[in-house]
Amino acid sequence: MNALRQAEIVCDGDKDLMLLGVKANGAIKGRLLAMNLQQRFRNASETNTEITYTFPLPFGAVLMGVDVELNGKQLKGEVTARGTARARYEEAISEGNSSIMLERNADHSYTLELGNLMAREECSITVRYAQVLQLDHGQIRLMLPTTIAPRYGNPITQGGLQPHQTTVTDITAEYPFDISLTLYGDLAKANVASPSHKTGYHPNGEELIVRLAQRGSLDRDFILTISELQNQSSAISCLDASVEGQTALMANFSPNFGDSAAKPVSAKILVDCSGSMGGDSIAAARSAVHRIVVGLEPADKFSLSRFGSTVEHRSRGMWGGTAQAKTSAKRWIDSVDANLGGTEMAGALTSTIAISHGGQSDILLITDGEIQGIDEVINVAKQSGHRVFVVAIGASPAEAHLRRLAAATGGACDFVANSEEDWEPTMIRMFSRMRTSRASNMRVEWPESIDVKWSQKIPGFAFANDSLNVCAFIQSQDIEATTGVVRLWGCLDDSGSEVILAEAEVAVVESTVNTLARVAAYAQYAETSQSRKLQGISGELSKSQELAVQYQLVTDETNFILVHERDASEKALEMPDAHKVPQMMPAGWGGTGSVQYSRKQDDVKFSIHACVTESSVRFSNKAAAPDYGSMATPSVWRTNRTSAAAKVDALSSGGMDDFQIPAFLRKQADDGPSYGRRNAPDDAGITPAEFSDWLNAHSAAKWPMSFNALRDLGLGLAICEWLELEVGQGRDEAAVVRAFIAVVLGFKYSSGTGIRKAVQTIKGAIQPEKQSAVAPELTAAIRVGLQGVQASRWPDAVVNFPGVQLA
């Protein structure tokens, strides 16, 4: 039904693009990033236009300000209550003036509205933000998202966006992107790399400047990893320029739990196989599951599922981390593809949560997170009591969505770019979080000399070596008096006593732009606003809104607004035309090209005009001729038709026609039972009786000789893997299959009656089956495994292989 659009991609190549490019310029000092993001626009049309641009910022970014330059003139705006800003904006547009507004959306993206930009006018907007970087396991991963990928779901009803805030993606859109970052202090001496872009590193005294080494565009997140850092706690304080006699303080704790014992993992692995995961992403997901499976130990438990529009479980229950289960899991992941359509994540989580696990289990979700209805997913996950650990994949995953999901459930989120070759650290971090104890019931002990006015609530839990930031405002006239040691206390999961997890000496710093105080104020805003939402309190001008206006922070309740009054002769006379800046297609999204190649190549440049000149044409008739020779038939396409053809061959080669069998019986024999290969992982396949019937209806020469042939015959995956991995370890494949057939035939099951039995009798009479020798110990082993078998079903232990029962 096309009335419900799931994700929109347009191809509108001949339309003029009005975003000229984005340039980022940032500095990292300590754990604080200050970034300037310059976006340049030009009204390429002949009429006054309203440009709307929805763009992402990193999760946790605090918007510090917006600088506007219109036609070379610097303009100043301010942050006010959302309602007031909207009214001023609409008033300016209706009066024919220009206005610029920046708003934070429900999905944590931002929408810039540039109203009444006259024909051919240019405007430059610089968005300034600050971000506290997380130091996890000795590594800082800086991410700058550049584009919003098409998302599954309805952006208005599920995503909570207003119509003008929704995004469209244009496969032909291209915007230049450039970035320059300066690293100070210990960061400049660390191991710095970018898994997303080719970058150049330029030492400058004590600093390190990182720049792009090739032309970039807004089609993939910029990622910079700074590793081999000391897991050190730190704390800084700085006078608050907005409130007299107040000082802001921020502590970055790196909790250390000492040597706590590693616990067995119980993980339900859920892989996103929706269309958007096609190409690079699904390859990365396969790689992730491989590494997860390799890291499992015998005491661990795991299950495997994948989802798209529907959810498919590989196992009925949890498997043990045995060698057999791991081999089976690796095979499964190699066979999965991004072919399950939409992204019904909430339904998939509900179904995965329902897998019986006994005790505490975690969900390990591998996804790009490109959905609109994340709130529903978060609710489902929270209520289940499962922690959700997320491995986020793709050139531009939905960071805010996935971080919120992980944080709300007490899990963690880690990112891997498609082009990233070094997966090991990410997986080691993930497992370390899942295996080791968490700290809970935490509290901060501030130095006694400090009078704390407000301090940030500490999250309910912390993982070892993952940083934990706490902000506070303190009453102090004298900045020098704010020194001392800040301590983080907490209890480990397996012990009741309180211990010191981390401590740091407060260092005094100076700031001209009041960054630290505003970051702290943003944390205070978020806390106040959250508690207001939970308590359902609403008011004209809430306390949180007052705080946001005081510190000039763009939040859910406040917007940046600027009105530029034009001369009477310059005013617009009509409502502006709308231009929504289309998003660039994320690199490799849904299989549209592969980023592996773009890293090996220089810029792609081409001109459509240059292509059609006769001189540059290289074309051979041969190339146009269809070539079917290389088309291999995938095994999943094997149908009954091929086995029917095989049977015709069998009849001629087996010399069946030499015997005078009545015609009606021969026809029956030819049509004997025929079953297709079962591809659903949890399909038990044909029953023992059906298998016996097939064997009886065919000459021994046609009996399967390999595990794969058994599968082609219609036997379930679990049974074949049980034979291969449990019984067949270190034994000859053909011998195992022969022994299995002998055992099953020995049961003398049959689902057929009358004519089929007559055929068997006649066949038996005219062509005695040649029984090949089978090893008695092998048949004995198979018989033991098949204990409890019935004509209509295989025993549970075999059907559930490699289930926990066998672990």
Add this chain to the structure above:
Amino acid sequence: MSNPNQHTLNELCVLADLPVRTVRYYVQNGLVDKPHGETRAARYGARQLEQVLLIKKWTAAGVSLDRIRELLHGEEAPVPARVRKAGSVEVWSHLHVTDGLEVAIEPGRAQLSPEQVRAFTRGVMALYASITDATAPE
């Protein structure tokens, strides 16, 4: 309410209980008819109110704005492609550009003349050559 064209944008929004920005977006995108008069003198009538209310109802039901635009403009649902008769033969030409890149053409259905197919093929080959020449590894 004697004059049918008497509401300002703000009044229209109050009547429809929708934000000004949303209604303006509908007007800009051709979902709601343009007002009479310029900037502040713009006035909206009963027809526009009706359109806004209809869009509000459909949006709440999860219908996309593109589909709403089609419905408002009285466009028919696209006629589904005729189901090809079993046994009918269709010949597709596969233009093999390079390993892993193929363009499938059925000129009858694409309604292309042999000359056009030839020009298309030339264009595709030339385009491929031009982008790969520019991106050849050093």
